[in-house]
Amino acid sequence: MYKLRNYQEVTINRIYEQLKLGHRSIMVQQPPRTGKTVIMAEIARRATRKGNSVLFLVHRKELVDQARRTFEEQGVDMSLVTMGMVQTMTRHVGELSEPTIIMIDEAHHVLAKSYRRIIDAFPRAVRIMVTATPWRMNGAGFEGVADCLIPGQSMGNLIKHGFLAPIRYFRPPDINTAELKTKANGEFDEQSVAEALKPKIYSNAVKMYLAHARGMQAIAYAYNVQSAKQLAKNFNDAGISAAEVDGATPKEERDRLIQRYRDGKITILTNAELFTEGLDLPNVDCVIMMRPTQSLSLYLQFSMRAMNPRAGKTAVIIDHVDNLSRFGLPIDERSWTLKGTQTAGRKHGETITPTTTCPYCFATFYRKGRKTCPICGRKLTVPDEESGPVHIDADLVEVSQAKQQAKRRVEIAHMIRDSEMMKWIADKTPDQLENMIQLQYYARLHGYKPGWAYVVGKKRGFVR
Template sequence: MFKLRDYQLKTIEQVYSSMKHGHKRIIVQQPPRTGKTVIMAEIARRTTSKGKHIMFLIHRKEVLSQAMTTFKQQNVKMNLATMGMVQSLTRHVGELTAPQLIFVDEAHHALAKSYRRILDSFPNAYVLYFTATPIRTGHDQLDQIADDIIVGKSIQWLTEHHFLAPFHYYGLGDIDRSKLRKQNGDYSSSSMDEALSHQIYGHIVEQYQRLASGKQAVVYCHSIGSAKKVTEQFRKANITAEEIDGNTDQTIRDKLVQQFRDQQLTILVNVNLFTEGVDLPNVDCVIMARPTSSLALYLQFSMRCLNPRKGKTAIIIDHVDNFLNFGLPNNDRDWKQAIVTKDKRKASNSDNGPALAQCSYCFGTFYRKDIHDGCCPLCGHALEKENKDYKIVNVDLQEIKENQAVKNRKQLVQKILNDQVMANVADKSPGQLHTLKEFQAYAELHGYQQGWAWYQFNNRRKNKW
C-alpha cells in the first residue's frame, strides 16, 4: 500500500466533508504530478472495504492500465470495481452494476455525451471529478455537472515543500503568433505550420545543448512531420532520440517508453501523447515546440518534468512563447471561478498573475519580483533597461486578451526601441555587437537574413562561455 502524503489525506478529508454537507457531484482539483490516482485509490479502498461498488472512468488506455495497477496496490477490492474506458462503457451502460461512487479521471472532458450517458444512468451515485485543470475550451463549464469543488495545494506551495521540483523557464520565440488560428478549441495544425520559424528544428537542438545538455527530455510537437524533423536534428548531433505519435505501433511505443524510463534514451519526441496521466518519472527537461491555447495542455506540457529528486532543477524550454498566454506554470489560478460557465462569471478588472520579464542574454523568463540588483535571476547577466514586462491578463483562463489601446502603445514603444537599436548599430561592425537585438537590427539594416543574426549571436555567446 502507498503511504499518503499529508496534503493527499487533507484532500480526502475535504471530499468526505463535502459529501456530509450534501454535495453529490464534486470536482477534486489536483495539480499534475501530485498523485491524484493514489487519492482515488485510497477512497476506493475505503469504499469497497464497506462492500460498496465503485466505478472508474477514463478515456485513455495507458491511463486506465496505470490506474488499475495503483488500485490493486492500494488493496481495493477489485471484484467491487468497474474500471474502463468511457468509449467502451458508454456502449454497455445497461449491463453495468450500479455503483455507489464514480471516479471520473481527467474530468475536464466529462461534459461529453459519452460521459454524461453513463453518469445520468446512475443518478443516486456520488461522483468525484478529478482533474488538474477544471476548465474547458468551450462555453459550458463544469458547474453544469458539479455542485462543489475542492482545490488542491498550489504549485508554488508544492514546490516549496519539495513535492514538485523547482524549474528554470526559457522562452525563445521561434514563432509568429499573429498567424495562429483557432480550430476545435486549439490552434489549427495548418496555422501552426505557418507560424513556426523554419529555423526552430536546429534551434531546438542548439538550445537543448546550451541549457539542458545530457538531461532526459520530452519534446512536444504539433505534427508528425515536425516531430520527425526534430528527431532527425537530435540524431545528427549524436543525441539518442526517438519519435512516437498516434500512428506508432503500440508494441514499438511501449518499447520506446520503457527505454526512456530505463534511461537508455535521452530524447523522446511526441505528438499529442504525453499529456494526461502517462507516467514518465525521470523527465528533467521539457521542450515545447507546439503552441496551444488550452491551459490544460500547457500545464500538462510544462509540468511533465517536475517530478522531484534531490538536487534537481527542471528545465522548461518554450520555443513558442506559450508563457505569453498563461504565465509560468506556478501562477496562482482561481479554479473556483474557472468552473463557472462564462456568462455567469463575476466581472473582474484584476489581472491574474504578476509581471513577467525576460533576459535578452539567456532568454530566461521569470517573475519581475525575482530580479535582484538589476540582474537576471537565472544567469546573473545585467538586464537591459528596455527589458519587457509581460502582464498576463487572464480574462477567462483560456484565451488571454489584451486591451487594444495597451497593445498599440506597446507596439509603438517597441518600434521606437527598435529604431534606437538600429541607429546605435549603423556605424558598428559585427565584432562590436553584443545582444540579439543588435544583431537583428544590423541584419535588417544590411539586408541580411534573420538567420544570420541568430547564427552570429549564438557564436558570440559560445565563444564567451
C-alpha cells in the same frame, strides 16, 4: 500500499467533509504530477472495504492499465471495481451494475456526451471527478455536473515542501513583431499580412537543449507527426539518443521505446500530442515545447511533465513557441471555478465558430467560404497552412519568475477592473459610448481589432 503525502491526505479529508455536507457531485482540482490516481485509489480502498462498488472512468487505454496497477497496490478490493475507457463503457451502459461511486479521471472531459450518458444513467451514485484543470477551451462551465469544487494545494507550497520540482523557464526573446509592410498607397502589403499571420517556432531545438538542459532526459512536443520525426532525427544527428512516438506507432514498439526511455537508454522522446495526460514517466527533467496551444489544460500538462521531484533537481522548460505569453508560468497560482466563461446567449456546450478580422477595415466576420471581406471587399490573404510554422533561429532567454509573477498580479488586478467595465458596456451600442477607453473595451468585448476603436473614435471626434 502507497504512503499518502500530507497534501493528498488533506485533499481526501476535504472530499469527505464535502460528502458530510451533502454534496454528491464533487470536482477536485489537483495539479499535474501530484498523484491524482493515488488519491482516488485511497478513496476506492475505503469504499470497497465497506462493500461499496466503484465505477472508474478514463479516456485512454494506457490510463486504465496504469490506474489498475495503482488501485491494486493501494489494496483496493478490485472485485468491487469496474474500470475502463469511457468510450467503451458508454456503449455498454445498460449492462453495468449501478455503482455506489463514479470516479472520473481527467475530469475536464466530463462534459462530453459519452460521459454524460453514463452519469445520467446512475443519478444516485456519488461522483468524484478529478482534474488538474477544471477549464474548457470553449468556455463551458461545470455547474451542470458538479455541485462543489475543491481546489488543490498552492503550487508554491508544493514546490517549497519538495512535492514538485522548481523550474527554469526559457522562452523566445522580445523580438520586434512589427512585420507588416505598407504599399505606396499606405495600405498593408498582402504578402506581409500572410507572413505575419503564420505561427512561429523559435529554433534551434538541439542548440537550446545543449545550452540549457544538456544530458537531461526530455520529452519534446511537436506540432505534427512529421515534425516530431524530424526533431528526433535532428537530435540523433547531433549524437543525442532520441526516438519518435505517435498514435500510429504499434503498441509493442511504443511500449518498448517508453521502457528504453525509463531505463535511460533514450534521452529524448519526441511526440505529437501523445504524452499529455496521465502517463507516468517519472524521469522527465526537461520539456521542449515546439507546439503552440490555445488550451490551458494542454499547456499545464506539457510544461509540468518535467516537475516530478528529486533531490537537488530543477526542471527545465524550453518553450520555443511562447505559450508563456498566453498562459503565464505553470507555477502561477490560478483561481478555479465551476462557472464557465461563455459569451452571453451561447447555448451550453455550443461549438464556438472561428472568426476572421479583416486587416484593412478591421471588420470581424465568419471566414468560412469567403475570399473577400464582406465589408470593404478587399481580397483576404490565406496563410500557407501546408508549409507549417515559420522557423526562426533565435536564442531563447530565461524568464525571471519574480518579474513574471509580479506581472501576473498586475494582470489579475486589471482583469477585475476590466470585468466591471465589460459589464457596464455589455448592453451599450457604439453610439452610446463616450470616449476612446470605452470604445477600446467595446472592441475587446466583441472581438474587434484595436484599429476598429481608432477608426470609430476618429469619426466621433475622440481622436484629434
